Amino acid sequence: MTEYNFDRLQGETKFRHLVRLSVDKLNGLHKTDWLDIKEMFDFQHSGESLRKYAAGWKLLLENEEIEQLNSEEEITYKETTEILSDGSHKSDKLIRMNAEQSKDINYILEAHGFNKESWELVNAKNNIWNVYSKQDGVQSLYSSKITVKPKVSGFDVDKFLEKAKQEIIPVHIIEKVTEGIGLLEVPLFDLHFGVNTYESYIPVRDKTLSKIHSKKWDKIFFIIGQDLLHNNGFDGKTSSGTLIEKVDMDKAWDDAFTFYCDLINAAQNNSNSVECSYSIANHDDSMSWSLVKCLEIKFPDIKFDTSKKVRKSFVWNDVFIGYSHGHKGSSRLHENFLSDFGKQMAVAEVVEIHTGHIHTETAKDKFGVLVRTLSTKGKTDDWHDDNGFVGAHKRFQLFEYSPSSLDAIYYI
Known part of the structure; x- marks a missing residue:
């Protein structure tokens, strides 16, 4: 037998509490002595009198002649939904569920009206809200507040890379170069393959x-x-789930992969060494990361950095190059890079920080740190057109360095 609940319920008056315990005693739901119930409520009559009162209350309840006891229809709860600017949703509802169901993410999503295949739970808070009604007795309800966000379509990266290792034919260095001079930086930002x-x-x-x-x-x-691909999947969305213009991602992937294979293969046969670094952005973090991992398989003789840090750095002799897409913390780039890489920046003769994102070329020298926003030769997509990032020079930049100076910037 389930343990009987002697506690006073939400919305239950002291008198209704007495009526419930007394009638439930008659119905055999608990075995508490009548004298104990009398003392519990300071009932001003004998235990036998309480039993007789209980018989009358039971009759009244069975014939629905007593006033309605906090019926289900009288349960008032202000349910709310809210759509946030980042595309996530908040929902506040009163839900009928048990303790186990309150821990079941899929149950909670569906109880709030969200498809588990399309939405991801960010956080949830469930508070018990027991009520008593004439029709159903004690009800286990929960005040449930959740935040959800749209699922970003993706794929099994591990399986994909395992298959890539089987399918991709590695390309090795044909002739090792040992007497090369100078550094060539190739930061082709905001290529947006697909557009x-x-x-x-x-x-x-x-x-x-x-x-x-x-x-x-x-x-x-x-x-x-740096927004190598325009979409982060096949449903026309960015990394955060924002819906934008949908592009042919099969072709976009093939085009981007072929483009960089041409460049990297030439580079590895024309320099002492080549390094490639993945730079995370807001349009395509998963898809472009996977593409760079495929390039890593394609060119096993080259050093790759595929970590997903927002701010990264590269050092060659007395040259420091910091880089970030610029979609996060753009107003504090100088300070953030000093915080992350202050020691390396302090000893370098040349300190450059390169970002993208707004498709417009800018340069600001701040205490010897040159913070550049690099332009792109890509077409203007809908988002940049809507936000007024138009009319900029359509060009990429390549940077040539000697061990302690920036020697040239090439516009292509």
């Missing part, structure tokens, strides 16, 4: 290849990512 194509970027590829082949380099450094 742009391999064919439209052939002039960019050819000019970059021309610079790679212009001499033997000590180091060629690629920053890859």
Whole structure:
């Protein structure tokens, strides 16, 4: 037998509490002595009198002649829903569930009206809200408040990379270069493949290849990512689930992969060493990261950094290059990089910080730290058009360094 609840319930008066315990005693739901019930409520008659009163109360309840006891229809609870600016939703509802169900994420999502296949639970708070009604007796209800966000369509990265290792044919260095000089930085930010194509970027590829082949380099450094792809899946959404213009992601992936294979293969045969670093952005964090992992499989002789840190750095001789997409903390880039990489920046002769995101070229020298926002040659997508990021020069930049100076910027 379930343990009987002697406590006074939410919304239950002292008299109704007495009536419930007395009638339940007659119905055999508990075995408490009548004298104990009398003392519990300071009932001003004998235990036998209480038993007789209980018989009358039972009759009244059975014939529905007593006033309605806090019926289910009288349960008042202000249910609310709220849509936040980041696309997440808040819901506050009174839900009938037990203790186990209150721990079941899928049950809670569906109870609030959210499809578990489309929504992800961010947080939840459930407070018990027991009430008593004539029809159902004690009800286990919960005041349930949740925040959810749309699921970002993705795929099993581990399985994908395992298959990639089987399918991708590695390309090795043909002839090792040992006497190269200078550093070439290749930061092609905001390529947005999908809106742009391999064919439209052939002039960019050819000019970059021309610079790679212009001499033997000590180091060629690629920053890859930075909104390399326009969507983060196949449903026209960004990394945060924001709905934007949908593009052909099969072609976008193939175009981006082929584009960088052309450049990296040329670089590894024309420099002492090549390094590639993934730079996370707001459009395509999962898809572009996976693409860079595939490039890592394709070029096993090259060093890759595929970590997902928002702010990263690269050091070559007395040159420090910091880089971040610029979609987070853009107003404090100088301070944030000093906090993260202050020691490396302090000893460098050249300190550059390169960002993208707004598709517009800017440069600000702040106490010897050159913070640049790099432009793009990509087409203007809907978001940048709507937000007024239009009319900028359509071009990419390549940077050539000697061990202690920035020697040239090439516009392509």
